Amino acid sequence: MALVAFLATLVSLPVLGAETRHTIMLGGNKAGLQVTNVAADGAREVSYEFTDRGRGPKISARIKVNEAGLPVAVQASGNDYLKVPVKETFTLEQGVARWKNDAESGEKKLTAPAFYVSLHSVPEEGALLANALLKADGQKLALLPEGQATLQRGDEVTLKSASGTRRVTSYEISGLGFAPETIWLDQNGAFFAAVSNWSSFILEGWESSVPELMELQGKRSSARTQESARALTRTPKGPLAIVNANLFDSQTGKSIPGSTVLIEGNRIKAVGLDGKVAIPAGAERIDARGRALLPGLADMHVHLSEHEGVQHLAAGVTMVRDMANDPDALLGFKRRFDAGEEVGPRIFMSGIMEGPGPFAGPTKVLVDNEAKAREAVDNYAKQGYQGVKIYSSVKPELVPVIARLAHEKGLHVGGHVPAYMTARQFIEAGAEEIQHINFVFLNFFFDEVQDTRTPARFTTVAQRASQLDLNSAEVRSFVQLMKDKHVVLDPTVTVFNTMMTRQPGTVGPGYAPIAGRLPPQIRRSLLSGGLPIPKGSEQQYQDSADALLRMIKLLYDSGITLVAGTDDLAGFTLHRELELYVQAGISAPETLRIATLNAAKVLERDADLGTIAPGKFADMILVDGDPARRISDIRNTDLVVKDGKVYEVDALYRSIGVLPR
Structure with a gap:
């Protein structure tokens, strides 16, 4: 003192x-x-x-x-x-x-x-x-x-x-x-x-x-x-049986009431109807009371920061893909999460590769020739990364080189469409995934935006997206290219919807349902607006936000694989991302498949994750409601099981100052 x-x-x-x-x-x-x-x-x-x-x-x-x-x-x-x-x-x-x-x-x-x-x-x-x-x-x-x-x-x-x-x-x-x-x-x-x-x-x-x-x-x-x-972590002393559950099968998109799931250690031992699964004597039982039991959700676009692990897990997110981070910090998160020293989801990693220059993103991994690209790819592969993320200042001529080097190491290739390159060229150069729905639209606005490193990548889409004819030959040809090349889209549409529609002084629909539960200064930050909207352009920006959803529905209907990512407030934002997919016209069961099985398949881990099935990791969530019928029920997660360990959602939220539901 x-x-x-x-x-x-x-x-x-x-x-x-x-x-x-x-x-x-x-x-x-x-x-x-x-x-x-x-x-x-x-x-x-x-x-x-x-x-x-x-x-x-x-x-x-x-x-x-x-x-x-x-x-x-x-x-x-x-x-x-x-x-x-x-x-x-x-x-x-x-x-x-x-x-x-x-x-x-x-x-x-x-x-x-x-x-x-x-x-x-x-x-x-x-x-x-x-x-x-x-x-x-x-x-x-x-x-x-x-x-x-x-x-x-x-x-x-x-x-x-x-x-x-x-x-x-x-x-x-x-x-x-x-x-x-x-x-x-x-x-x-x-x-x-x-x-x-x-x-x-x-x-x-x-x-x-x-x-x-x-x-x-x-x-x-x-x-x-x-x-x-x-x-916060409870490890069952023996087998754990969840009974009387409304089990969502992400493989078929169907819900199966009256289901039992038996967990032993960190794996699922058996799945079946109540009374049909042999539950060992002394096993712990959790009565789901008819609540929905789903595979843990996946957020396929995060940038982990300190203390975000609890936010993700409390929202039912049991696995994330980090799309750019400090390697030492990210590997530290992964080690601690895996060891149970810190509460958090499973981490999959995509390493950023950026070009040097005044618009370079916040990373020290800067490449401008094949030798540097090879060094970066080799280092990411050695550290256990699953992919590389090409960023906006990478020279277009280097993209096919990076893609070849990454593929040689078995790494997935995605990212931003670099400056002075179209999304079509990005795909033809070897990219297997596009991050952010705005880059799909910018493919058709190359006449106005060639340098995608400036705010024009947001404002031009806000001004022009609603005017793009989705039935045009140009759009249909591009969608066919995505399908032929099996390109995955990570839309992060919530970010753009917020940018184009949020007005200062109001909490947008994405966060309104949970704003009252947040710590006061976090809640207050949600009052800031989005993009600078010229007076009289409010409806135009709203129409463009709606056009993004129409494009997502077109891509889904055309057989393009979608994965759910956020690039925003940890945990809570994924719920809104899924609501927007349903608003776009994708059914709730298909949206849940996108957030579970699709992610596991893109990560090539569907043998272990993405469905509730015998032999797979015990990653699942218990939800008060039925999100396969009402997607917004996904906000009502009560219990999370990750790697066989049990977490009470209310306790997770209380630990970070968030009020329970």
Whole structure:
């Protein structure tokens, strides 16, 4: 406590005219900068900008805090990640807090100290919150507009670099998301860093310290997740029988009421009608009470981050395909999930391959010739990856080379259609899968969008998709090519539906059913809008969102294999993805097949996964309702069995601050 009191005398002491610069890193590459200056009145003036494949925020903020470290005046303007203009203000005067931004406006008479969290925040605000919590009684503060934050001290370490030595301390802030967020302050309480495997913010000149800070955070996170895994995971002591279940057969698409499934260890021993399966004496029984029993779901397009394993499993997702990640971080997730040290799904891996340049994605795996491509493919194959993901800056002439090298190693080939290449050319060069439905449409808009690395890959589709004649010879020819080449589509249509239809200040239909259960600051983030929609174009964008669904139905009817992926909020988004397939006109049973057996077949693991059948892995979910009749019932998962271990969904959600149904 003495140290906390001492720090409280040091933190947030602004120095007039002082400037600090923090490097913003994505995937280990420098992507932008935060510059903070101290004005004459002590306010912090912050300029924050980074570029991520043509996207990225640019925000200028002015933040003034009082002696308790609480914001009393905030002004911010600029644009958000999708380049939508933003403006935000907050004031605290005579005990009354008032705030306004593009999604919210509110007023509250305060009866206790509270910290306003900007909807369009800059990294510096995390340090201000940490400082305010250090000064607060019990290191606890109410948040505005809602919520509560608490602070726990972490590690202290002396770092060394070309810039000298620096003593820094980590603090874990709970109440902002699904898990504690770590921020590093220096010996004077100033913002030093916030790091993760995906994005990092660190004092300029200290970029080389990111791995060391990540390792320290990882040790603390590992201790927490192991403790959580022990509390949340139940391993049956002997055989487990699930009886009186409405079993969904993903092979036939039929539901079989009155079914029994017998599990021994991590495998399914027997499946049959109630009374027809011999259940060993002493076996544990779970009475499904007529609820639906389905194979575990698969999300075929994720980018795993810390603490997302629980989100996936709670949503009934027992296997995921990671489509681009830091290899060390991803292999770490896989090892811990497989060992039961952390709760999470089975992981299959597709390694990103990108070309160098100003639009390069957040990865260090950059290839621009055959030798580098061979090295990358060989490394992915050696590490147990199932595929490679070609990204947007890869030179078109290198695509057939990568495809050949990958196929020689038995790796699946998919990805984004690179710049200056059509989807047709991508397939003809050897791609077996296309990620994202927008690239299918861009095949027909090559006259306008040849460089697919800019936001035009979103906006042009939003403006033109509804005008594309799906019965045209050009479209039919392309669909036939996909069929002839057995090309798989991973639509991630929820992402685009949200971009094209969500208006600021409202929670879209995809998340409305669960928004009230989410932690306050996560729920609040859902109020931000999608693409910048020109005034008067709202219906046009909605019509284009509808056109994406019509294309998905056309592809399905034409025999194209679909797999369900999200590339968005872990777990919850897959439910919406499946709802949209049904909205497109695909039946609920066929949609469930897409999310189970199709995934297993594309991963070439259908001998072990994708159906509930003897000999297969015991991966299944118990759902209150019948999603084979009403797809939205998939949101009502009660119980998850993964690798023979049992998880109560309510307990999983409570562990990450999500209210039970």
